[in-house]
Amino acid sequence: MIAREIFDTARLGDLKKALDVYASRHRVVADNIANVETAGYSARELRFEQYLADASLRLEGARTDANHLDLGRRDLDRARPEVHETGSDFDNGINNVDIDREMTDLATNDLSYRLATRLLSMKYQNLRSAIRGRSV
Numbered sequence: 001m002i003a004r005e006i007f008d009t010a011r012l013g014d015l016k017k018a019l020d021v022y023a024s025r026h027r028v029v030a031d032n033i034a035n036v037e038t039a040g041y042s043a044r045e046l047r048f049e050q051y052l053a054d055a056s057l058r059l060e061g062a063r064t065d066a067n068h069l070d071l072g073r074r075d076l077d078r079a080r081p082e083v084h085e086t087g088s089d090f091d092n093g094i095n096n097v098d099i100d101r102e103m104t105d106l107a108t109n110d111l112s113y114r115l116a117t118r119l120l121s122m123k124y125q126n127l128r129s130a131i132r133g134r135s136v
Contacts, residue, residue, distance in 0.1 A: 011123070012120070012123055012124075015116055015119055015120040015123065016120070018112075018116045019113065019116050019117065019120070021046070021048045021081050022109055022112055022113040022116060023113070024046055024081050025046040025048075025081070025105075025109050026106070026109055026110075026113070028044050028045065028046045028083055029102055029105050029106045029109060030106070031044065032044060032097050032102045033097075033099065033102050033103070033106070035095070035097060036092070036094075036095075036097045036099050036102070037094055038094070038095060039094050039095065040095060041094075041095045041097065042085045042086070042095065042096060043085065043086045043088055043090075043095070043096050043097045043098070043102075044083050044084065044085055044086065045083070045084060045085075045086050045105075046081045046082070046083050047081065047082050047083075047084055048081040048082075
């Protein structure tokens with residue numbers, strides 16, 4: 001029971017899910033960049049933030065009994081990022097891949113991934129310190 005509380009408050013699951021999403025987004029952006037000169041290719045994007053925004057706007061209730069239903073709690077384990085065509089009107093003469101936008105998305109995603117890995121590393125370091133009895 002106590003161990004579960006420690007790991008829940010550390011939000012380790014959320015950070016791990018973020019790493020999965022950033023890795024998936026990297027693959028989608030890399031595909032777009034690789035196909036910048038492929039005729040008829042349609043640029044794609046990975047959407048996940050919309051789910052998080054919708055989840056954060058919902059009411060969140062406290063579960064006081066095991067028979068109660070969760071009210072508005074977000075469950076990131078069930079959330080699946082969705083890949084969609086961008087629907088962009090951009091035309092590079094071959095397809096709708098905007099290489100400048102893709103390179104910006106790649107850099108932004110890389111920074112987000114690095115931040116999430118650093119936060120996850122810090123969480124594990126704090127847990128290690130707590131287990132060893134050292135103050136943080």
